[in-house]
Amino acid sequence: MCFLLCLIFLTILECLVNPPSDLNFTIIDEHNVQMSWKRPPDAIVGYRITVVPTNDGPTKEFTLSPSTTQTVLSDLIPDIEYVVSIASYDEREESLPVFGQLTKIFLIFFFFFCIPECSISAMTDLVFLVDGSWSVGRNNFGYILDFMVALVSAFDIGEEKTRVGVVQYSSDTRTEFNLNQYFRRSDLIDAIKRIPYKGGNTMTGEAINYLVQNTFTESAGARKGFPKVAIVITDGKAQDEVEIPARELRNIGVEIFSLGIKAADAKELKLIASQPSLKHVFNVANFDGIVDIQNEIILQVCSGVDEQLGELVSGEEGEIFYTSISSKSVRITWDPSTSQITGYRLQFIPMISGGKQHVLSVGPQTTALNVKDLSPDTEYQINVYAVKGLTASEGGSTNTGKAMTYVREKVFVTSKGSRPNVPRVMILITDGKSSDAFKEPAIKLRDADVEIFAVGVKDAVRTELEAIASPPAETHVYTVEDFDAFQRISFELTQSVCLRIEQELAAIRKKCK
16 A cells, blocks of 8 residues: 655745645545645635646646535545645635645655745845746746745735746747736736746746846836846756856846756856855755745845845935936936935946946035946936945055055054954955965964955955965855945855854853863
């Protein structure tokens, strides 16, 4: 006699229609399982049950009356795994589903998990770029849809809150719906569930470029001053080039997460995603393994949105005025911010593929600027952001070694406030190759019990950063593409620094006993 293992995945979320609860499975025989549940408190019209085999077999879907609290799943094949979902619905909306998985085994057990929620302030323009190629398969595509439902459920959906769009790609790219189409979570989830599987080849680079040209645009619902996030989901190696399209997407301010499944290329996932890879790249062996890491992905996406929001100062949108000076230059003026800020960041984004983006930073008193070296006969999207940040130095060559010697001799000394039995931490931030010798100054600084973290921006040399930083490099060296992306690593860097301080304090206490 074969038995079936029943794994219950219960999603506990706020929604307008509550799902059924206390889901249970009882083995009848090797081909039949009784499924029972507790009715939700809402006035509902009925239940929708879906049984999906993982071998690309036919999906069964049926509805039951609201008074029903059990049913028998029949004609099951013992050697096949099944994903079962049940949702309650009323005349207008459907609840989030409760999932169960059935597989051949000799034991029965249950476990539950909750999907986390983002902070109420986490508002973003979020786009899923979904691989719909032949290698995915129609039934496996359902796992991707379930993951998208789980992730969007973590956000507060609305026209002035989080907006969500979905783009599916294979041989060509297709918009399933844009950012400005669904502003209610129930409507959004229903739209995701209805997305048809496409089929075709894996043209990932072309699809990423499609997001730049067609999706993260004002006409498609993308908003100025809101964090922008793209989640790329693929199960194979791209059949075209991805690095340049991904860089262009990041350059317009989009934070990219990549989720690889089965045969996805790990190196390619890193080329696509934002830095650091530890926060932005995820990989699972099979489609049914997505559920095992979805909470971690949700937390990282929420964290990334919060960090992006932290850079922008909230306030009313001001007016931007421009006057043409010549075919390559323009004068920009804007309304001053009423908030306490440290400056403004200006973006000039060419509305043609491959055009050079200009990013300029000015002080808080500046409200007008002449911009030169623009491309003639080119339309630009102009964004002006009020920012909080550090004031810049006057510049010069990159004498990293000399700077570390200065820190060791002039900063980490008792006369400047350095204390005994207190952990010492230095965070080096650089955007280029050192102009002087740096290895010996770094060794001397580490020998003085200073924990060194290194952050490289733009043209920084990673081998230099690794030679300077304390080991291991995985937790002490960070790189970002540009200064605009700097805030995205702040959460992970803070965690690493705090953990190392705690370890140092524990060692100091032990030594002092």
